[in-house]
Amino acid sequence: MVLVAVGTDHHAFTRLIDWADGYALDRPDVRVLVQHGASAAPSAAEGTAYFEPGGLGAAMGRAAAVVTHGGPATIAEAREAGHLPVAVARDPELHEHVDDHQLCFVSRLDEAGLVRSCSSYQQFRTTLDKALAQPRDFRLPAPSGAGTATAAHRAGRLIDLLIGTREARPDRPLPRAREDAHWPEITAVVPTRDRPDLLRRTLEHIRAQDYPGTVRTLVVFDGTDPDRSLERDDGRRPVRVLANTAAPGLAGARNTGILAAETELVAFCDDDDLWLPGKLRAQAAVLCAEPATELVCCGIRIAYDGATSDRVLQRSTVDFADLLRSRLTELHPSTFLLRRSALLDGCGSVDEEIPGGYGEDYELLLRLARRAPIRNVGEPLVRVLWHRRSYFGGRWQTIATALRWLLTAYPEFRLVPRGYARVAGQIAFAEAAAGRRGAALEWCTAALRARWTEPRAYLAAAVACGLPAAAVLRALHRRGRGI
Template sequence: MDTQPTPSTAPSTTAPSAVPPGMPLVSVVIATRDRPQLLRVAVRAVLDQDYAGPVECVVVFDQAPPDTSLATDPEEDPDADPDADAGAAPTRSVRVVGNVRTPGLAGARNSGIDRAAGELVAFCDDDDEWLPEKLRLQVAQLSATGADVAVSGIEVHYGDRVITRVPAASDVVATSIARRRVMEAHPSTVLVRARALRERIGLVDEKIPGSYGEDFDWILRAAQAGPIAVVERPLVKVLWGSQSYFSDRWATIIEAIDYGLVKHEVLRTDPVAQARQQGRKAFAYAAIGDRRAALRWARHTLRLNPRDPRAYAAIVVALGLVSADRAMRLANSAGRGI
């Protein structure tokens, strides 16, 4: 594994000086906005990992003042003890920074990557919670397979329901991801080698409208860059519900879908993948009340793939048989999205 960052993304602080052999420093990037209680749960779960190597948690506040009370790094915490042993090598630390790039989730994640000192980088959403063994199992999987990226399964928590979703290795190839999104390969499960992230795969795309679907765009590029290793067990608790920033931003979602279709050839050339995108677009039009556009895109979708469920959901919403909110709740209660 390579520990040297590229010049344009060199971290502003040094990594712990003593790293156990075979236990690389892992930088965990948590982008956050207006979720203080959920954020503290997410950070605590990162710090409580049973991984024997060092872990730094980089919390990036997007469009909000950073909460420095979370920090354990003296450079970031003005209340830290100045007489603490600066030469010590803590196994866990938290740094708090602001988003200095494009406002939104993509820019916030990239701001965290820019500050990450680790040989490995992981993402965690601010409303998700890692299980204690996550990093230990995924670092071992990367070492065993030589892959640049590892993902795992998830537990979807929706109200009082828990749905387990676990991908197989065959699910995280580019064609499968394009055709059905493979939401089991959730961004909060991602562990990636820093050099591959910064060079071959690339950072999170900040040009995506509203940062919507930036995780799908990134995991699709990762799959196109090389094999993705899978720990076939749930290692992350994913909270679904009304807290989603995209639950009612349908116009932005339409723009983001169109952006992805232009960017990714596989989404245009594979009929099932294209149908999925057009079906989502049809549903978005139905949700904003544009019945004509919704039915038009639903027809396009069904010509490509008569089995695409999003087209049928769009039709029933466009006809007023069920509300978009109700359709979304039904899908989420089954551990799925639209």
């Protein structure tokens, strides 16, 4: 069965009804069911004006292919039912709607691969024939939730990505710690590899936290023998040493620590970063006061080549759309304090399949932000060291591969030109630094098509033409910036 849904708008959508009738006549062996709403009923296809509550989702579940108008909720419900929708946008010039928002919306979704749009009957017929002949190309993985409410929520998120409403959303102030607050135990997970001096300094700063509760530290050695001399049992600041038992790399080491933790609150700290004294107290106060909050971050103080610069996000709430638009470097993994259950019983652990493990922290931020807004303490409470011993320093091909993976894993980037241009520009720079001039220029073009003011594209082009990538990075790092 082919299901065609025109929604509930009061404008007639005669064009799509005629296409459905035409397809029913051209393919008499295919059942075509049309939910026609305010439009005249079809003459050749079967028709119903509206479904009972839950009926549209049930019909989508039975259908071999689903055609929708350009309404976000209908498209989202079709995707929720496991279909890659065939979408036909209402055209205001044909008096099918009051404005062109469906044309813009469907066009952007089609570019992102979230729908298959059709603008002519011939294209409509060809696309439906393909959907029936090659159903796997028009099916999606089983979603985590179901129903109209979930579909409408997802539609709202897509609309937010398209129109960018950060300025219209008031920022929520952070709660303050109560005098009689109960301070829960926290586990600090510190992955490490071949940096013993930096590691010992990191552990000293964790012990020096002015947090009133217990802070347990798990040091996870990745690819090296654990140093048992670091272990201590001194009441409220105990330290345990583990070997990474998951996939080699930072993601696996973090997961080893998460699984070994016995507390609900878990914090990350890289072995070359330092927590400043008030970090845990400020963040834990938020999680204690807000049970629905799953992750709290804070600002950072970047140290590079003898200079320091503060990166502080001047807002206390960050959502998924914000993170698509910008990486928000301030939300560094060493600032994370999160609920362990949000990973193990929610969005899943740190992804160990990302190529080379690059950007695993950003990908985890995106997943957590899909579930609930992230909260941020607007103070620089972590000192982050940028240096040439960074694991990904110079691993340009790994970086380029991982960023391409990210764009595939999150097609929503296509809905946010600024965010897509940023990642494309990063890929271009990595390819240029790796000496792959042709690939670099291709990604420069992709970035500039999305947003002609994207600075990374111009920097990448300069590197592709001979400017040393190391010189560019040094200049940026002195200002507390990166690519």
